[in-house]
């Protein structure tokens with residue numbers, strides 16, 4: 001804290017406030033309208049490690065990876081006005097969709113020039129209103145500390161999300177006294193709703209009466225730190241569970257109640273269980289359409305309990321019998337304390353046959369094909385095998401993402417970082433950068449396609465400069481694979497603009513001083529993965545995979561969650 | 577069981593009253609929410625409220641019940657929003673009519 005008699009600039013007030021909030025890392029890129037802040041940062045380089053990315057989109061995705069590796073500690077992004085600010089728009093939207101706490105500080109022209117179309121002026125408040133949890137323009141130096149404290153509080157509490165501070169140049173250079181105080185509450189904002197007693201009681205009644213209960217959980221488990229409570233809840237109630245994409249590492253993959261991933265490319269059994277259970281208990285998830293398939297046939301037979309910290313999610317997509325507005329950790333503990341111990345062994349095992357069918361028809365051919373071209377699934381499985389399921393898995397978007405999600409194994413929480421709600425290609429590489437910065441001792445493995453890598457490939461420069469041991473597994477199929485799959489299946493194989501001519505990735509890696517290797521044959525896969533994971537240096541492993549692969553199983557668009565394709569022309573039917 | 581999943585398509589004139597702490601730009605945030613739900617704003621009235629530092633916005637719109645509930649929940653999520661209320665004129669009047677407190681039919 002500063003001596004209040006001494007005046008400091010708004011830029012210094014920002015630095016002090018960041019340090020007081022526990023920030024030690026900033027992802028950013030300088031420019032004219034944020035130069036006074038960068039100048040002050042020079043004096044704080046012993047306390048604030050600034051990571052200079054190669055594009056602002058890289059900064060924000062890195063901050064997302066960083067935040068998600070740290071259980072709720074906001075990622076901080078510093079950019080200039082105008083193009084610097086507009087370059088972070090995609091990442092802000094992504095963070096909003098996936099509830100990632102971020103504080104984005106953008107330079108802005110002086111308050112006196114606002115609205116004049118001054119050089120690099122953009123209406124950042126207007127642009128980010130719909131994609132932030134909160135945004136605020138700092139027009140006076142004396143507001144800096146208040147705004148920063150409020151920003152961190154809002155970003156990291158309740159349902160986390162991105163906050164934008166639009167920092168005018170006059171406020172950066174003007175003088176103010178310093179009295180930093182953390183924000184501990186805001187009158188009009190309730191981030192810690194107390195669940196209604198009556199709702200808890202009703203939920204307990206439904207749980208105790210259920211014969212075929214099923215839990216669907218999502219990212220909210222990790223955000224709330226409710227991993228242990230979830231496992232205990234499933235144990236006590238003898239309840240099977242399925243995870244959304246973003247919830248995947250919240251339970252260890254070998255938890256006996258864990259039935260697999262839900263949704264379009266999820267596992268057969270949990271999707272079938274959704275439409276066969278008599279009680280659906282949704283925790284920290286929001287019934288995304290990729291999870292539900294057609295809503296009109298989703299879990300119609302079941303009573304529904306929905307637990308979420310965001311009341312706007314309850315009843316938004318699926319009508320509920322009991323909605324519980326509260327933090328997953330707290331609510332689950334309340335339920336555990338009150339529910340009767342139970343087991344539903346027969347119900348839990350009733351879809352083992354579906355597991356077997358999926359294994360025989362999808363998983364085995366994907367992970368142990370034995371012949372033909374290498375397949376994405378066997379690449380992911382090889383990494384899972386060599387790392388023992390302990391690597392943090394970062395994915396880009398597309399087939400690589402679905403394969404990484406399906407075939408990775410997790411034994412630690414917060415270990416699958418992916419762009420779920422927005423599905424942002426180019427997310428992976430910078431997110432891996434951020435994750436590695438946050439968890440330098442963790443093995444961090446990115447799965448990415450040739451399309452997605454080229455969207456933010458410039459961040460190889462950041463990896464080079466920061467000497468980050470990010471392991472990049474490029475699954476190269478020479479297509480925009482996911483779109484190609486849809487074209488094959490739903491657009492009469494008319495491959496409009498999805499074939500991709502690729503550069504020489506070995507040369508690119510070489511240019512950044514990053515070790516690399518191409519794998520084209522099955523015999524070479526495991527040794528190459530072993531080599532990649534043998535140290536903590538950056539590595540690009542390019543695997544040439546089957547070009548025209550289909551991610552399966554698949555609930556095609558417009559179908560119910562229990563209408564599942566096992567391959568291009570075969571549907572799952574009654575245990576076959 | 578699951579209640580109805582079919583949207584009840586009947587639209588009504590709703591009045592939404594929002595109490596907020598004053599903050600520049602909130603009005604735009606609310607109109608964004610209405611636009612996203614494809615709701616036309618029929619009237620909009622902003623005023624100070626009886627409580628110091630607390631502003632009151634009254635917005636009228638025609639909507640289905642499902643849509644107005646979604647929109648109001650989104651509005652309530654905004655950090656500076658203190659409370660939001662909404663009602664359909666016809667429901668309110670019908671209620672009062674049933675309670676026999678107001679004769680809205682023939683006044684003359």
Ligand SMILES: Cc1ncc(C[n+]2csc(CCOP(=O)(O)OP(=O)(O)O)c2C)c(N)n1
Nearest residue numbers: 398399400423425449450451452480481482
């Ligand atoms: C920024 C962005 N643009 C477009 C898309 C649409 N899209 C989804 S997956 C995909 C193809 C991805 O191809 P690639 O990165 O090579 O991965 P693959 O599916 O082949 O594994 C595209 C174009 C997107 N999700 N994000």
